[in-house]
Structure formats: structure tokens, C-alpha cells
Ligand SMILES: Nc1ncnc2c1ncn2[C@@H]1O[C@H](COP(=O)(O)OP(=O)(O)O)[C@@H](O)[C@H]1O
């Protein structure tokens with residue numbers, strides 16, 4: 141569904157996205173994980189025809205984003221990082237506007253508005269102007285809007301950014317049910333657990349480049365499935381072990397208050413870059 | 420062709436705040452009318468009639484311009500720079516030309532509406548002009564022209580300051596000079612030619628001629644139409660470039 145080769149975008153001399161290549165298959169949930177400024181939004185903006193690539197090619201649903209932007213737009217749903225709803229319009233009106241932009245038939249539009257507002261739990265708010273909604277509700281409406289015209293591929297840029305854990309779980313639930321429906325999703329995030337919990341495959345991005353790409357399980361196995369941590373001490377070099385037993389054995393030599401835990405994508409990132417993601 | 424959703428949204432928003440819309444369409448032209456028409460002009464005579472009869476077509480052209488250019492450029496500028504709502508349209512299959520057309524037509528509607536309201540006010544207070552279908556067609560063309568200019572200006576502006584500068588250095592001087600309050604042929608030569616460059620001058624000339632019961636001043640009609648076509652082309656190209 142998505143096929144990009146050597147995709148590059150310069151802002152002046154800065155290569156915000158630098159020779160990125162990957163493919164996303166039908167029904168796959170693909171994650172771009174990386175710290176702020178890694179180039180996630182820039183990548184999504186190129187794939188959704190908002191920004192022209194400086195170099196490289198990108199095919200979405202079989203169409204080239206540079207030469208066939210209108211066909212690409214017909215096929216995609218976009219959930220941007222910035223909440224760009226019309227705050228003077230109600231929830232239902234925001235969706236109706238979107239349906240009209242996509243030339244949906246009136247009857248279909250009505251049915252879909254109800255279906256989606258129920259799906260994201262905003263049906264009782266259908267006539268409420270967006271300016272009276274909380275941040276979490278706005279995010280949910282933004283997701284509903286991106287799905288309104290039944291796109292084959294959905295792009296979500298940091299769909300849970302700034303939300304409290306409960307609101308985040310709720311959105312994860314939506315994404316899981318979309319996944320079960322076989323919708324192709326490309327999402328970006330700088331939350332490790334999000335990439336781990338939702339994505340079939342993850343590309344780890346740093347300063348515009350992909351530094352690792354695989355399923356979360358394989359990526360974590362790559363560093364060693366288990367890791368040890370000493371409570372209250374941060375001066376111990378990170379070490380990874382393929383099995384829990386080896387981790388426990390090794391820990392005896394280091395300190396007493398030890399925890400053995402499973403590795404995370406954060407460990408993968410630190411292992412590759414020497415830095416944490418959440419900075 | 421799928422420009423209607425853009426107009427649909429405008430209408431929705433206007434329907435939610437009709438009084439604000441009405442007030443913003445009418446305050447400026449009414450102020451001009453009171454100041455330059457009744458305040459200054461009751462006793463003065465220009466050509467055959469009163470100054471009020473002379474100035475009203477100019478104020479109508481001005482009103483059409485302000486209410487198309489102003490709201491169109493402001494709302495598009497905010498949508499592009501701050502709320503980013505334009506990006507929803509830019510990732511939908513609505514073509515750049517439809518976006519430009521939808522925005523321009525909403526300017527046409529606003530400009531024409533404010534002029535019509537002003538005509539009603541003038542009629543109610545006993546100022547009579549020769550109104551013909553052509554007179555309103557020219558008002559519509561004027562509104563279209565400046566609506567398209569509003570789209571182009573907003574797409575060119577990189578900041579709110581750019582927009583404010585365009586207003587201060589282009590729109591405001593044009594409002595005062597372009598044959599709105601006086602006839603351009605009263606000015607000495609180099610200024611007269613400069614003023615003839617303004618599209619608004621030609622709108623005033625045509626409307627004034629029609630209002631006096633004369634022909635439509637074809638030269639100025641053609642120039643105004645040429646400006647309208649040029650601004651619309653520019654608007655479409657600029658939207659296309661950002662998408
Ligand atoms: N319009 C722009 N002009 C100049 N630099 C930009 C622009 N957009 C993004 N950048 C830069 O490109 C890099 C990647 O940004 P972005 O794609 O937004 O990262 P992310 O979404 O991963 O946080 C950053 O260094 C950012 O400052």
C-alpha cells in the first residue's frame with residue numbers, strides 16, 4: 141500500500157528526511173518511532189501530498205504522490221499531529237464537511253457520521269461545537285474524521301500526543317479494532333509502549349534516517365530479550381541477555397536490589413544511539 | 420468540480436453568527452456614507468446632482484471590495500498559518516482550482532450582499548440611482564475580482580504582518596484614491612494615470628456611469644474583467660503551489 145524509495149526532504153541544508161525507504165503491506169500497522177525532530181511529521185506530510193519530496197519516490201495505494209496527488213488523496217485518510225478541526229462547527233458538522241469534500245452521498249454521509257461518532261464515543265456530543273470538547277475528545281473526533289470516507293490507508297501523526305494514559309488507552313483500543321478490520325495504518329509516535337503495543341513493524345528514525353526496521357519482537361530480541369536494572373543506581377552499563385536465567389546470574393555480581401525486566405524498544409534505541417528517545 | 424463544500428462551510432458559519440456577519444458587512448460602508456455623504460455632501464453639488472448621488476456608487480464599489488477581499492484574505496490567512504484547517508482540504512480530492520473558486524465565490528457573495536444592503540439603506544433614506552441588472556452584475560464582478568485577489572494575497576502572505584502591510588500599502592490607498600470620493604479627472608496628470616491602474620477605479624467608473632443612467636463605460640468593464648481573470652488565475656496557481 142505504501143512504497144517509498146530514497147525519500148528525502150531538505151529544509152535549506154538540513155536533511156529533515158534522509159534517503160528513507162520502506163514498504164507497508166495491506167492491512168499492516170506500521171510505526172515510525174523517533175524523538176522529536178526525527179523527521180516523522182515531514183515523512184507523513186510528503187506521503188499525504190502536503191509537501192513535495194526533494195528526492196526519491198513515494199507510492200501510496202499505487203499512485204505517485206508527486207505526479208498523481210488527487211488519486212492519492214482519494215485513497216488516504218489523514219489524522220494530523222495538529223488538531224485542525226473547525227471549532228465553531230459541531231462534531232457532526234465537522235464530519236459532514238469532510239464527507240462533502242469527499243463527495244459522499246447524503247444518505248451514506250448521515251449513516252457514516254452516526255457509525256463513527258458511536259465508534260469514538262462521541263454520539264451524545266454530535267451537536268456540541270468542538271470548542272466545548274476536551275483535548276481527548278477532539279483527538280477522537282479527529283480520528284473519526286480521518287476515517288469518514290472509508291480510506292484504504294490511514295496516516296496518523298502522533299495520535300495520542302499530550303493525552304493522559306486513560307485517553308491514550310481508549311485510542312489504542314480504536315486502533316486495534318481498525319487493525320482487525322484490515323485497514324492499513326501508518327502511525328508515528330515518540331511513545332515506546334505505543335509502537336510496541338500496536339505496530340506489526342516499526343522503523344526507528346533518528347535525524348532523518350532509519351536506523352532500524354523490523355517487528356518489535358525481533359528488534360528487542362536483537363539487543364537481548366532481558367535486561368537488568370539496579371534500583372537506585374544509574375551508573376551501571378546496560379546489559380542484555382537472551383534468557384531470564386542468564387540475566388539473574390549476571391545480576392548477582394552487580395548489586396542486591398536488582399530487577400530483571402524484558403527489553404523495550406527504548407533499549408533498542410539507546411543501544412543504537414546512546415541516547416534516550418524521550419528527550 | 421467540487422467547490423460547493425467550501426461555500427457550504429461559509430454558510431454554516433454565517434448562520435451561526437448572523438448578527439456579527441451583518442454588522443461586519445455594514446459598519447464601514449455606513450460610516451463612509453454618513454461621513455462623506457450626509458455629513459459633507461448634503462449641500463454640495465457635483466455635475467448635475469447632489470454629492471450624495473455622486474459618492475454612493477463609489478461607496479458601493481468600495482463596500483463590495485472590502486467585504487470580499489477582507490473576509491476572504493483574513494480567513495484563508497488564519498486557516499493557512501494558524502488553525503491549519505486548510506490542510507484538511509488540501510489532503511482531500513478537491514482540486515486547487517475548486518478551492519480558489521469556492522473561496523472567491525464566497526467573497527462574491529459577501530461583497531454583493533453588503534452592497535445590496537447599502538442600496539436598501541440608501542433607498543430607504545431617499546437617495547435614488549438608476550439601478551439596472553447590469554449595475555448588480557458589475558457589483559458581482561467587482562466582488563469576484565477582489566475575492567480572487569484576497570485568495571492570492573493570503574496564499575502569498577507568510578505572516579500576519581505581510582497581510583497587514585498589503586492592506587496598508589495597497590488596499591487603504593486604493594480605497595481613498597480610486598475614484599471613490601472624487602472623480603479621478605480632477606487630479607493632475609501623473610496621479611491620474613496612476614489611479615487608473617487600480618482595479619477599484621474602474622469599478623467606480625462603471626458603476627457611476629450606470630447609476631447616472633448612461634452606458635456601462637465598456638473600456639473600464641473590460642479592464643475590470645481582465646483584472647478578475649488575472650487574479651483568479653493567480654489565486655488558482657498559488658493554491659496549487661502550496662498543495
Ligand atoms: N517547514 C520547515 N522548515 C524548516 N525546518 C523544518 C520544517 N518542518 C520541519 N523542519 C525541521 O525538520 C526536522 C524534522 O521535523 P519533523 O518532521 O517535524 O520531526 P518530528 O515530527 O519527528 O518531530 C526538525 O529538525 C525540524 O526543525
Ligand SMILES: [Mg+2]
Nearest residue numbers: 180181221298
Ligand atoms: Mg511531528
